[in-house]
Amino acid sequence: MSLLARQIGYDLRSWIRNPPVLFFGLLLPVIFLLIFATIFGNETLDSRGGIKQSTYYVPGLIALGVISTTFVNLAISLTIMRENRVLKRLRGTPLPPWLFFTGRMAAAMVFAVLLTVVLVGIGAALYGVEIPDSTLPGVIVSVAVGSIAFCALGIAFSAVIPNEDAAPPIVNALVLPLYFISGLFFPVDDAPQWLQDLASVFPIGHLAEALFTAFDPETQGAGVDWGNLWVVGVWGLAGVLLAFRFFRWTPKGE
Template identity: 40%
Template sequence: MNDLRLAVRQAWYINKAFIRNPAALFFTLVFPLMFLVIFTVIFGNGHIQVGPGKTVLVSTFYVPAIAAFSVINACYTNIAISLSGSRDTGALKRIHGSPLPVWAYMAARILHAVAMAIVLVVICAAFGAAFYGATLPTNTLPSFLLTLVVGAAVFSALGVAMTAVIPNADAAPAVVNATILPLLFISNIFIPLENPSGWIDVVGKVFPIRHFADAMIGSFLGLSGSGLHVNDFLVMGAWGIGALFFGVRFFRWEPRT
């Protein structure tokens, strides 16, 4: 059996355990969709200007915004918390002692997270198409898919890297939420940013969430020709590469105590 097949097989076992874990299912799959419904019901009727001369319903804005949140949730949050959990129970050490290659195990985790992210984005898009006529323009579809894949990879790498900072499984949800919740509010995801100004704009643009959200929303709403957001990709890529180096250097297979 070659190693790639081993990775896919491992992802299949990860998924099997995942769908039997009610908490993981809820927080990864149901939680983002719940936000989508709540935000669109409460704020959905207003209009916002998303680009020069382009105004959309707030509900329409939330479709790609919550799609971006779903990707962050399935990749960053899910991987950081579940990997910390497996590390604390000793499951990671067990795997590390087996002949399964390290990269195949990590690839399996990321493959599973990306698959979850794609399912969620499809659900968000279907929701948008069904209720707000917010269909994806075909000319920006490739950019949207590319943004989705790059974002999923970057946030997966950040999730793995974050486990090196998380002291134990009990602390994992707190650490993860502390790192993303404030950013979700100032990064054009939970609250649409119309002409963001001052420090919110500056702080948001330092971190990858704002860039990912802008790229997802921009390509979904067809705000620029091809929808390709090169500058956003550069910042996301830098974070991804940084996370990769940090993860490779500091990742631990055993509990950190």
């Protein structure tokens, strides 16, 4: 356990010293919240049962932050480490692979939890966003399931990125359109049905909907949306299987 704690501490420090991680993982969702609330106000959304717009923004931006700190950062950072042969050198040390991946995933999850606390705090202080006490477990479970699933997907996806220069554009070209069609920023209830069907195939919208369920004042019970989280979990399991099969420790050809 002490070795695991040291590995997690090392990964946390390396991420804290990485400005892009802090900006895209922590600051950008906060900036989006402030911009959206300033431009579009905090009126009610009739398509979402009359809730305030801020109550819609916060869970969507939490989903964005979870994906940024897990999938995006792991896919890019692991590709860079592989192409610079850092992973190759790690593979030759006594450090067990499971410990390395657990440290990376735990660090990502810490940032995801921190972002959740920050967004909820800002939403509550400035825009009156509240999480009913009864549905707090729904937020916790959704963030946990989403973090684990997207960590696995990020590790797996790094295998298809050819080199470190291609990593940021490929990853962002994948996630940015999905953010929009999955309703992370604005409701897509009036979008064409084919677009909604396409978005429903991917896990991003399901994570956002699970979080929205937990924030919805009308939700009864613990607020755990197992229907949407089941889809996220299946994608996470697929990520684990693909990572076991295709993850590369060395650059292609070595």
